[in-house]
Amino acid sequence: TQLLEQSPQFLSIQEGENLTVYCNSSSVFSSLQWYRQEPGEGPVLLVTVVTGGEVKKLKRLTFQFGDARKDSSLHITAAQPGDTGLYLCAGGRSGGSNYKLTFGKGTLLTVNP
Amino acid sequence: GAGVSQSPSNKVTEKGKDVELRCDPISGHTALYWYRQSLGQGLEFLIYFQGNSAPDKSGLPSDRFSAERTGGSVSTLTIQRTQQEDSAVYLCASSLSSGSSPLHFGNGTRLTVT
Numbered sequence: 001t002q003l004l005e006q007s008p009q010f011l012s013i014q015e016g017e018n019l020t021v022y023c024n025s026s027s028v029f030s031s032l033q034w035y036r037q038e039p040g041e042g043p044v045l046l047v048t049v050v051t052g053g054e055v056k057k058l059k060r061l062t063f064q065f066g067d068a069r070k071d072s073s074l075h076i077t078a079a080q081p082g083d084t085g086l087y088l089c090a091g092g093r094s095g096g097s098n099y100k101l102t103f104g105k106g107t108l109l110t111v112n113p
Numbered sequence: 114g115a116g117v118s119q120s121p122s123n124k125v126t127e128k129g130k131d132v133e134l135r136c137d138p139i140s141g142h143t144a145l146y147w148y149r150q151s152l153g154q155g156l157e158f159l160i161y162f163q164g165n166s167a168p169d170k171s172g173l174p175s176d177r178f179s180a181e182r183t184g185g186s187v188s189t190l191t192i193q194r195t196q197q198e199d200s201a202v203y204l205c206a207s208s209l210s211s212g213s214s215p216l217h218f219g220n221g222t223r224l225t226v227t
Binding site for chain 1: 117144146148153154155156157158161163169172204206215216217218219220221
């Protein structure tokens with residue numbers, strides 16, 4: 001079973017601070033997705049990275065896929081209360097089961113005003 | 114346009130009863146997924162439907178769980194003889210196709226087995 005470990009599990013910071021959350025695995029993934037989930041709602045896709053070393057920016061969010069495609073990070077600059085939520089990473093495989101994503105347990109981020 | 118719709122949003126049932134959870138995917142999406150999210154756990158894959166192909170049921174935790182997708186659209190997840198460990202949020206997602214197509218999740222059904 002391919003596992004994705006996310007760290008930290010919980011993170012509570014003040015508005016305006018920067019933060020980084022991590023998603024690590026011993027296995028190689030063909031793609032890596034990041035989702036944000038708010039209470040009572042389903043996860044919403046933020047970004048997909050597919051190339052080793054790839055960096056994508058979405059406003060104040062920067063996503064990086066490791067060179068070996070085993071790990072990823074999400075960096076948030078000047079966090080806002082609206083960034084509060086559960087951040088989930090999900091790895092995709094190539095081949096016949098490419099639809100079957102492996103999800104991490106998530107990082108629960110709280111940004112205090 | 115409308116997103117993925119799930120019903121009911123909350124369900125409380127007694128141990129041993131059967132439950133049916135419904136998912137209405139985004140129109141035109143051929144792929145449909147069911148995931149389970151338990152407290153403190155990641156999303157656990159349950160089952161995958163793609164068009165008219167045979168579903169991938171490899172994630173169903175026991176034979177008490179079954180799912181069907183009628184007419185390539187609406188899907189129903191059925192749990193028979195519910196147990197307390199079945200308590201979780203059941204999430205449905207759809208996508209245009211499989212593979213790298215992004216998943217669109219519904220808001221889930223929170224199932225509580227007492």
